[in-house]
Amino acid sequence: MRRFDDATHQHCLLVAGLAAAFGGSLGFGPADRHRLTRAALLHDVGKIKIPPAILNKPGKLDAEETALMRTHAALGYAMLGGNGFDDEILAVVRSHHEMLDGSGYPDGLVGHKIPDLVRLVTVCDVYGALxxxxxxxxxVPAENAYETLRGMTGRLDAHLVSAFKPVTDAFLLSNISVLTAETR
Ligand SMILES: [Fe+2]
Ligand SMILES: [Fe+2]
Structure with missing residues (x-):
């Protein structure tokens, strides 16, 4: 990933860091925290199959480019499948763009069909991307980004968004500025 595109690599590290903090904040034990962090680190692995010109296009993607970009979820799933990754991690790679109301991709999963580990990573991914x-x-300034998450009621798990608040507060206190690009 680092060799392919630095911005995507940085994004995966950011989402993994947020996920590690989230797991800690939720009181997860070491094994669950490790699984969550590992899933977050791998979630966008399929982006190495997306042409860099689309990945880093300095403007809105058109419909065709958006459709191509969206293939990264199923492509990543296909890349990792059969290589010893457990089903929960594979589900995160495939389904991290699914939304509770069925508006996500690639499968348009609704509500309970989206596993908990996927929902956790999706919250971190959306916040990281913002x-x-x-x-x-x-x-987006970190203080506004959390409000955007809150505004995604019905699409993100509201309980998880509430539980994510302490993670974003800690992030604000740490005063880290995030300089990386990408992910849609
Ligand atoms: Fe993604
Ligand atoms: Fe992502």
Whole structure:
């Protein structure tokens, strides 16, 4: 991933860091925290199959480009399948863009069909993506990014979004500025 695209690599590290903090904040034991962090680190592995010109396009993607970008979830799942990764991690790679109301991709899963580990990573992924610099926009200030998560009621798990608040507070206190690009 690092060799392929630095911004995507940085994004995966950021989401993994947020996931590690989230697991700790939720009181997960070492094994669950490790699984969550590992899943987060791998969630966008399919992006190495997406042309860099689309990945880092300095503007909105058109419909065709969006469709191609969205293949990264199923491509990552296909890449890791049969290589000793457990089903929970594979589900995160495939389903991290699914939304509770069925508006996500690639399978349009609804509510309870989306496993807990996937929901956890999705919250971290959406937040991480907001606070990153993208080729087409400046980072959303961390204090506003949490409000955006809150506004995604019905799409993200509301209990998990509430539980994520202490993680974002700690992130604000740490005063880290995130300079990486990408992910849609
Ligand atoms: Fe993704
Ligand atoms: Fe992502």
């Amino acid at each position: 606070i990153e610099r993208r080729p087409y926009r400046a980072p």
